[in-house]
Amino acid sequence: MSTLVKNILRFVLLILVQFYVLDKIHLHQMVTPYIYFLFILWMPFSLNRTWQMALAFLLGFTLDSFRHSPGFHAAACVLIAYLRPFLINLLIPQEGADSNYDEPSARSMGGVFPYMIYAGLLSLLHHGWLFFLEAMEFGNFWYFIIKTLLSTVISLVLILAAELLFYRKQKFRTNTV
């Protein structure tokens, strides 16, 4: 499967799973499980930053159209897509790992721990910004801080589960023939 087809399928499936499965689960009013932004976490290294942000905006805007809340998820997605390259640069261990592998994973980032930091930080930022924008309208900040932390934990569990269920084979590529 080419990278393009794979990513289009991912986009559609993640949106459908998010809206029709996760949004129907009501764990507790403090916890909103999110997984659709995994699309941004899994975007290939080679994609340029302008495209990353444009695609993230499209992803967020699509979910917003379903939930009738234009802007909220789009803003959060654009934020993590903008910060993603900086985080990858900080966390990736050896020189050139981002050209040897296609996309971020436990393998390409040199272990489960750095990968979980990557996923954890980005989901914290996503939830934080999203709930902050919602809190601006209601103005109950303690409530939203706790909500952010709890939702991040649940999202991380979901991301781990997704990684284990859909094991992504990552070819090691070198340019030395």
Place this chain on the structure above:
Amino acid sequence: MRNIFLFIRRYFNFLLFLLLQAFSIYLITHYNKYHHAVGSAMMNEVTGKINNQYSEINEFFLLKKKNKDLHLENERLRNQLRLNFETPDTTNRLVIDSIPFDTLGNHRKWLYQNARVVSNSVSAQNNFIVLARGAAQELMKDEGVVDTNNGVVGIVTDISENFAVVMSLLHKDSRISGILKNDPNGGGSITWDGKEPNYLSFSNVRQSAKAKKGDTVITSGITPTFPYGMMIGTIDEIRADKSTNNFIIKIKTTANFYNLQYVYAIKNFQREEIDRLVEKAKSRNL
């Protein structure tokens, strides 16, 4: 000039980031006020179609429960039939005209229009419900929406050809007026604090009103949106606010927002006339 272009090229990604954020925040701040600003009718049609597919599958699994609900509703309606009542005095029979309106329908004020729910949320801060009935099926903006047990659900805020978006009671801008069923003096406004679905707050009720836990709160009928007496909920928690001489009341909704399937929109035939009159009065005052 060259420096400006260089600057833009150098910080292109950052500028794009700012631009997209600004656009998102523009959408957030403008959507709730002006529903038609961002082509929402088109978005409605597209997502509505997908929602329709989903709800058709989903409905299959809820058939059993739905049957039971319809049964209960039938029972309730049959109990209201005039045929069921007879006065004990045989010489003095009570006769009720079975047609309370003329053939032109002139005296009808409220009309119930059934609609199917295709999408619903409770977990967001601003919740919307989408109905599979739109302008083509004679639904209108600002109609009140109740569930099958006459429990208030929300108000139609946005409408397209075949779908309608309802602002749920679980929305920060939602504000309807309610009164206590036992004491018509106890009126106030009903809002949602954004925390727990199925629980609303009922404010501005004076402490002189007779209210206790378990009392029913109904619509007041002073707005043209809902008729008098639609159930809103029952009082779950009540305490006195010492600083304002009002009660602080938390009510549990009659409608269960977690599983809405079929609802009724209520059309008010006098609404247009009332609106026109109010408009006229306002323009004269200015």
